[in-house]
């Protein structure tokens with residue numbers, strides 16, 4: 310094997326002022342690759358060595374490498390060797406050669422600061438922890454144990470993988486094979502046969518009015534939300550709500566509290582607009598407000614109170630009231646993500662934060678992704694009245710509104726009672742699957758994995774016992790055809806316990822049983838109790 314170079318075989322130019330150091334390093338390395346100074350397959354120096362050579366912080370070098378990797382210039386992982394890609398991005402190979410100056414100008418023109426931050430978020434880099442633009446990492450993560458410059462949970466922006474029947478324990482899917490497609494087709498066909506010219510002409514930026522009313526009715530009766538149809542905005546899923554809220558409510562440098570562990574897609578949307586994430590621990594009552602209060606004051610708090618993502622904890626009423634009181638006093642916005650909370654199996658449903666809010670601090674959002682099907686890309690926001698106009702303005706200058714015919718079909722599906730029936734049927738099915746999982750786990754996983762009481766949702770955490778590492782567990786499980794996600798992948802800082810996330814909703818009973826048996830074998834492999 311070629312000996313790893315500890316330094317670059319030439320000197321990098323001095324960084325110019327005003328350019329973040331990781332950006333400078335990234336551009337120098339990229340130019341070297343394009344100019345052929347670093348040939349395909351060449352191994353880059355270790356990040357530690359490069360950092361020492363140029364007196365940079367290691368996270369700065371890691372960030373530059375991650376950027377090169379995200380764009381296809383290098384391959385391999387930081388830590389296990391980084392090599393110049395065998396095939397460089399096509400467009401570059403076929404592009405006419407530019408002078409070095411023109412190349413720099415073109416690169417500088419090409420992307421906004423937002424786009425650049427988005428790239429970093431996509432690559433899973435925490436800009437607030439990487440000492441961007443300075444030689445010393447400025448850790449803005451006040452919680453204990455966060456490592457400056459470590460990689461954040463990666464946001465899956467890649468195309469969705471090809472659909473296959475769900476293996477145990479696929480976590481990000483409802484039971485798509487149970488969706489009543491024939492019924493949906495009937496409702497859609499009827500709507501299309503009778504479509505009015507009014508509907509074809511398009512509609513309001515806030516969404517199809519009858520759907521906004523239907524969603525308001527549903528939320529008032531089922532989710533303890535208090536709203537009129539006027540406050541409801543139809544959007545393309547919770548992810549769009551996060552993106553909108555981030556753009557309209559946050560400025561670069563604003564702080565956002567994120568539940569730790571928590572939903573990576575939210576952190577990525579906030580980071581992309583330049584906000585700094587403060588991870589706040591989650592305990593048995595949800596986001597730990599007392600721990601949060603020791604941190605600098607945020608502009609926005611992101612929470613999943615109905616069942617915390619990914620731990621599944623329901624935020625207690627006491628905590629909800631305390632959070633609302635604090636938000637009202639401090640003028641903080643609460644972003645309440647109610648994602649897939651339709652599925653509650655036990656425990657008393659607690660009204661949404663929005664329904665308890667007296668100070669208009671809460672933005673409530675939910676989605677049809679897991680309740681109906683992901684391709685629909687429809688969801689809703691319930692906004693404090695004072696924010697409705699600005700969200701409408703943002704919609705008007707972008708998509709104008711999500712596809713109106715789909716909104717009308719969904720509205721019919723809800724109004725005709727199919728939605729409520731589907732949710733009821735799925736709740737029963739998911740409850741059955743959950744009990745298969747829990748029973749099999751009780752029989753096969755004692756001493757290896759403990760699943761806490763699961764009150765709601767389509768997935769659960771499993772706590773690993775006996776010092777088993779989640780990464781090793783996931784690797785061994787993959788070899789046995791079982792999918793588990795290490796909890797740390799959702800961490801925004803330190804997560805003390807070793808756990809894995811297990812999905813059960815999309816997985817048939819027999820497959821769940823097989824999955825538990827294989828997982829038990831995988832965990833025993835990790836403990837060295839079984840021969841490979």
Ligand SMILES: Cc1ncc(COP(=O)(O)O)c(C=O)c1O
Nearest residue numbers: 546547548572618648676678688
């Ligand atoms: C907690 C949470 N919020 C939001 C989303 C994104 O939802 P949508 O598909 O509606 O954009 C997800 C998707 O996995 C999620 O898990």
